[in-house]
Amino acid sequence: MAAAYGWLSSELRFGDVSAPFYQRSVAVSLTRRLGSAWTVTAGAGAVIGGGLSVGGVEYVMDPGWLARFAATWIPLDGSGPWPFLALSGSLAASGVNTTGPGGQKAPLTSLDAGLSVAAGKSIAGIVAPYVGAKVFGGPVFWSLGGTSTTGTDVAHWQVAFGLSANLPLGIDLLVEWAPFGAQSAVGQVGWAF
Secondary structure, three states: OEEEEEEEEEEEEEOOEEEEEEEEEEEEEEEEEEOOOEEEEEEEEEEEEEEEEEOOEEEEEOOEEEEEEEEEEEEEEOOOOOOEEEEEEEEEEEEEEEEOHHHOEEEEEEEEEEEEEEEEOOEOOOEEEEEEEEEEEOOEEEEEOOEEEEEEEOOOEEEEEEEEEEOHHHEEEEEEEEEEEOEEEEEEEEEOO
């Protein structure tokens, strides 16, 4: 099981309308190993804040919900001189209310499907730096000016750098930074039992 804090910054597009945004979130997840090469993960949490800008008008993201499911296949486990290689598929959704000028509220719901790959190497069985890439996409539903509209991310990709650490008592730590594409940062602490 794990608990994570995340930050995301990207840009949405609704037709010809551009909407740069950012959001912060917290989540808990459970991961189950299926044999030596497969894991499945289910998680849920909350969007704890954020905002988006449309034509110079600022909208605040009120606290909301998020959910995620993922499956990971590890064809290379990093034993011997080889790196580890992990391939993942994920489905995610989130929902918030946005508050615009005059206190007008409108729901914003996003759906997302993604594929990712990560490769790295464990050092002394304790720390493991890695690099990853992800492609993703899905619709975003919002009400803009009282009219329902559908949009999507402008950047459907990201490149990330991360580091995981295995500590005593089954505790593990992970930090990840994605400076290219959809920008994000994640910090996570987990416990294996």
